[in-house]
Amino acid sequence: MEDIVNSIRLSPRHVLRVFFQTCSAVAHLHSQTPPIIHRDLKVENLLLTTGGSIKLCDFGSATTEHVAPDHSWTATERGLADDEIQQNTTPMYRSPEMIDLYSNHPICEMADIWALGCLLYKLCYREHPFEDSAKLRILSANYKLPSDDTTHLMFHSIIRACLQVNPADRPTVDSIVAQLYAMADKMRENLDQPSTELLTLTNSAPHTSNAPPTITQEVDLQTDEGNPSQVHAALHSTGQQAQKLFGIVKGGAGNLFKKLKDSSSTVVHQVANATQGSKRPSLDIAYITSRILGQFVRMYNNLCTESHCT
CATH class of the missing domain: 1.10.150 (DNA polymerase; domain 1)
Incomplete structure (x- = not known):
């Protein structure tokens, strides 16, 4: 899926379907007892099957442990927790509470919601809201949505809701899925049925003597x-x-x-x-x-x- 996202701008219908299937997988994880935190949600971990379905992969970083730092934590305890986070997460997808353990915000499944906001931004605009992984920008949720964009305007509210500094202010994945169903109704799109739209990928790199020929690839999101x-x-x-x-x-x-x-x-x-x-x-x-x-x-x-x- 990464190659497709980096090569073409997805239509709103394709963004809706890819993000819906991703959120459905995350909702299944979060519904477990105790909830499972994936901790490494990113476009690189989305696989497009031959049948057109989106599969979430790479559960090597998943955990059921919730980290709840407070004022009683020592610098050593925070350092150990920080080391564990750095080993199991991707810098540009880390939530503010993962970066600043002194904020004393709990690190739970809401960290996945922050990553979903980053992922949705990437699906819409082919770039990450925190491409440089700058800690200060992440800590203040300092990103910009294209002001002249009307194509993916419907997703802006979800992106803003997910990218809240305080994890308590972020929506649950179930509420995000409910919003996606509402969007699908307005678009007359049935998310529970296969799509017949084709996702066309064209590699239009400038031709040089050593460059590979242009390749056109059609992929069904579900046909x-x-x-x-x-x-x-x-x-x-x-x-x-x-x-x-x-x-x-x-x-x-x-x-x-x-x-x-x-x-x-x-x-x-x-x-x-x-x-x-x-x-x-x-x-x-x-x-x-x-x-x-x-x-x-x-x-x-x-x-x-x-x-x-x-």
Whole structure:
């Protein structure tokens, strides 16, 4: 998900769905007894599955322990708590109470709510509200929402509510989910049903002699079109073809290009056949395996041109 967020600006509908599924996962954690604090919510820990769902990952920092510093705490106790926090959290996503233990604010699941505010800002604007991880800016919640933005204006109230210095002033994740449902009603979006909208990712980096070709990738946030079993089978076969190519490279390059041409042609036909009968005219998905195959094919064609081979 990180590559998509960093490459394109998500539409409000996509932001709504990604953030809703993330909050749903956090709500499940916070509903446990005792509540589980993830402590490392960030876009890098959101995975987009082949089925279009958002999965929250990396629970290595999760804990059920609540830290409640008070005036009786010694400098040693605060130092030990601070060391543990630094080992298990990402600086730019740390809440104010994590940075300043002398504030004596409890460190609980409300720290995840602060991180959700940072995450929502990132989904909307492709940058972090505290990109430089400056402690003073985090401690005073000193960030700026684009004043000229109207596209993602609906999310501003949630961002502001989450990024409150005092954790007691932040909303619960359940109340955030309720707000997202209300937004979905206004947008006539059913968050409990799969989406048929496509998320299109285009790598439009300037072309140079050493730059990779432009790649267009379509990703369903959840799709009900086509025949998933046939598509997955074709993509699985694509992976097998890629493994065969790597085996050829390891064993020797003597007949690499001859086998490459045959293998790549087979893959193209398999993917094309898998999409026949689909509502879409073609399948425009660039996975890592197909990228590798494409680059090898171009290299083969270039060599053929230089040597005038057929």
